[in-house]
Amino acid sequence: MALSGVRVLELAGLAPTPLCGMILADFGAAVVRVDRAPRSAVSTDVQGRGKRSLALDLKQPAGAATLRRLCCAADVLIEPFRRGVMEKLGLGPDVLLQENPRLIYARLTGFGQTGKYARSAGHDINYLALSGVLSKMGRKDENPYAPLNLLADFAGGGVICALGIITALYERIKSGKGQIVDASMVEGVAYLSSFLWKSQNLGLWNRPRGENMLDSGAPFYETYKTSDGKFMAVGAIEPQFYEQLIKGLGLDADELPSQLSFSDWPKMKKKFASIFAQKTQAEWCNIFDGTDACVTPVLSFDDVASHQHNKQRRSFIKNDQEEISPRPAPLLSRTPAVPSCKRDPFIGEHTEEILLEYGFTKQEIAKLYSDKVIEFSKPKPNL
Numbered sequence: 490m491a492l493s494g495v496r497v498l499e500l501a502g503l504a505p506t507p508l509c510g511m512i513l514a515d516f517g518a519a520v521v522r523v524d525r526a527p528r529s530a531v532s533t534d535v536q537g538r539g540k541r542s543l544a545l546d547l548k549q550p551a552g553a554a555t556l557r558r559l560c561c562a563a564d565v566l567i568e569p570f571r572r573g574v575m576e577k578l579g580l581g582p583d584v585l586l587q588e589n590p591r592l593i594y595a596r597l598t599g600f601g602q603t604g605k606y607a608r609s610a611g612h613d614i615n616y617l618a619l620s621g622v623l624s625k626m627g628r629k630d631e632n633p634y635a636p637l638n639l640l641a642d643f644a645g646g647g648v649i650c651a652l653g654i655i656t657a658l659y660e661r662i663k664s665g666k667g668q669i670v671d672a673s674m675v676e677g678v679a680y681l682s683s684f685l686w687k688s689q690n691l692g693l694w695n696r697p698r699g700e701n702m703l704d705s706g707a708p709f710y711e712t713y714k715t716s717d718g719k720f721m722a723v724g725a726i727e728p729q730f731y732e733q734l735i736k737g738l739g740l741d742a743d744e745l746p747s748q749l750s751f752s753d754w755p756k757m758k759k760k761f762a763s764i765f766a767q768k769t770q771a772e773w774c775n776i777f778d779g780t781d782a783c784v785t786p787v788l789s790f791d792d793v794a795s796h797q798h799n800k801q802r803r804s805f806i807k808n809d810q811e812e813i814s815p816r817p818a819p820l821l822s823r824t825p826a827v828p829s830c831k832r833d834p835f836i837g838e839h840t841e842e843i844l845l846e847y848g849f850t851k852q853e854i855a856k857l858y859s860d861k862v863i864e865f866s867k868p869k870p871n872l
């Protein structure tokens with residue numbers, strides 16, 4: 490796989506860092522999740538695919554020293570804490586990069602390492618708000634609306650941080666040097682919104698929130714309820730595709746206002762809604778599948794893996810526990826990701842094997858264990 494041979498230490502955190510680590514693991518990196526000791530009963534990391542777990546108490550000097558030693562033999566460290574936490578533990582980049590100048594030290598935070606908010610708590614919605622992007626989201630006359638915690642946490646956070654790490658690894662081939670990746674989710678999601686910034690002069694966003702073409706203002710870029718309580722998504726922007734939408738809906742273009750007549754959009758939405766409400770989702774799929782009308786079913790998580798297109802591409806996978814999840818993307822032709830089929834690791838499940846692999850002796854491990862610096866967890870056999 491593309492990242493085989495790359496050793497990653499991921500300090501356990503909430504949603505974004507686990508995704509970043511899982512992406513690297515899916516593409517072949519050996520990812521160790523460093524969990525807290527004393528450990529909580531259950532890990533909150535549901536994105537532990539392909540990782541191993543080491544439980545380590547970083548608050549004890551011997552625990553911090555253990556991490557320092559691990560970092561000497563690692564390529565990447567990902568830390569998910571707010572500004573100053575790692576420095577307080579004596580694990581700041583100045584220390585770790587001095588000991589291993591090749592280390593990529595990735596800091597995945599909400600607000601970044603500098604600035605007024607660097608030490609403040611926050612979550613996806615706060616980062617999205619500060620990026621300016623949240624102000625653009627939501628329907629007409631409603632408050633801004635955060636689309637789950639997908640944008641800041643995962644797109645602007647986990648994925649952008651993975652991009653930073655891979656870029657730094659690539660650069661290291663030339664320079665031989667590691668560096669710090671300061672991945673702020675505010676900036677990550679702002680960067681993702683470059684199109685919004687750069688398209689302002691096109692008039693795409695001149696109207697209030699919820700009244701523009703791509704923010705649920707337009708009748709041809711909207712979701713509609715079907716007679717069986719499901720939904721269809723319509724994205725017929727270009728005139729030639731809009732024409733096919735109109736045809737599929739059984740309307741006559743000559744009797745309708747022009748596609749870009751803003752003042753007619755609310756009326757047209759009502760018209761489209763009443764038509765979509767007359768047939769089931771499956772019936773609309775029969776009409777629109779195979780056309781360029783840009784009309785697709787809004788699939789539920791129950792239906793998505795069995796949809797013909799997704800099945801044909803094997804876009805969803807099942808692990809040993811029969812749990813379905815999305816296959817890693819994108820597809821690389823020669824060295825595709827090979828996601829692990831095993832269950833996620835228990836906290837501390839691989840403590841001993843990881844330490845041995847990183848050069849600790851059995852005696853050193855026994856001492857760390859008796860000093861309660863590390864913990865082991867053995868999976869219980871199935872009854």
Ligand SMILES: C[C@H](CCC[C@@H](C)[C@H]1CC[C@H]2[C@@H]3[C@H](O)C[C@@H]4C[C@H](O)CC[C@]4(C)[C@H]3C[C@H](O)[C@]12C)C(=O)SCCNC(=O)CCNC(=O)[C@H](O)C(C)(C)COP(=O)(O)OP(=O)(O)OC[C@H]1O[C@@H](n2cnc3c(N)ncnc32)[C@H](O)[C@@H]1OP(=O)(O)O
Pocket residue numbers: 500502503504505523524525526531532533545546547548569570571574577578597598599600609610611612613614638642
């Ligand atoms: C919207 C999302 C968040 C969604 C998360 C939810 C899905 C989950 C959140 C709570 C979960 C539930 C809960 O845990 C209870 C149940 C548990 C059960 O097992 C499962 C069911 C639960 C109901 C469970 C269900 C779900 O999992 C939850 C609902 C986000 O936006 S995520 C993005 C958050 N932001 C960031 O990641 C940005 C950077 N980080 C931060 O800003 C802060 O870390 C943050 C997130 C604000 C948290 O602040 P906090 O004060 O808690 O931490 P830090 O200041 O960073 O300091 C960390 C301290 O921990 C010490 N430490 C770390 N590792 C170790 C170690 N190995 N050993 C010892 N000590 C360690 C570290 O030294 C720091 O100590 P100090 O505070 O003394 O300096």
